Amino acid sequence: MTAKTGLEVMGATVTFDAETVVRDLSLSLAEGEVVAILGPSGCGKSTLLRAIAGLEPLAEGTVLWGGEDLARIAPHRRGFGLMFQDGQLFSHLSVAENVAYGLRVKGMGRDDRAARVAEMLGLVGLADAAERPVTELSGGQQQRVALARSLAPSPKLLMLDEPLSALDRELREQLAGDLATLLRQTRTTAILVTHDEAEATRIADRVLRMAGGELVA
Known part of the structure; x- marks a missing residue:
């Protein structure tokens, strides 16, 4: 059975003032596929993610999901998730409250929300840390919480912007394997941007x- 096409980017161009940061870029992802975009700092990887999310306007081109043009769809209505390098956790909330944030925004009921939080924390190995302040966690644990929060609302597409680059090498290698497993367990369609080739090949299909600003061979 052929996988359904999820994301399609066609001829995307993003400019800042007179500078073209992403140039006539096209790519597609099947639903459930994990793709890594590998490249050096400043090549336009993060800008591309922000354009797909709707956070940066396209000068030219189209972004579609399931064949639907997203040009008129606001970022918060696209059903996409974006996880950054620093996790951007809410320091005043507990682990569970952080993971529940997106579920609360979606209007999920309290019991269903609690069950989903417990499920996500179990998947990332933090089932016993639900009530702990996130400020008491190690860097690796905080990134696990950020991943759980990103996955909890079941995003159509999860975009990961250098999610492991702030961690030391040993921890990065461990979490890369865990991330690859989690994305497949949850059947999440994902784009990972990274400058680390070993990380890219370990996580992505x-x-x-x-x-x-361009995809190259």
Whole structure:
């Protein structure tokens, strides 16, 4: 059975003032596929994610999900998740409250929300940390919480912007394996951007290379 196409980016161009940061870029992801975009800092990887999310306007091109043009769909209505390098957790909330945030925004009921939080914390190995302040966690544990929070609302597409780059090498290697497993367990369609080739090949089904705002062979 052929996988359904989820994301399609066609001829995307993003400019800042007179500078073209992403140039005539096209790619597609099947539902459930994990793709890594590999490239050096400044090549336009993060800008591409923000454009897909609707946080940066396209000068040219189209972003579609399931064949639907997203040009008129606000970022918060696209059903996409975006996880950053620093996790951006809410320091005044507990682990469970952080993971529940997106579920509360979606209007999920309290009992269903609690069950989903427990499920996500179990998946990332933090079932016993639900009531702990996130400020008491290690860097690796905080990234696990950020991942659980990103996955909890079951996003159509999860975009991961260098999610492991702030961690030390040993922890990065461990979490890369855990992340690969989690994305497949949850059947999440995902784009990972990274400058680490070993990380890209370990996590993704397919690796694309980017330089100077374009995909290259």
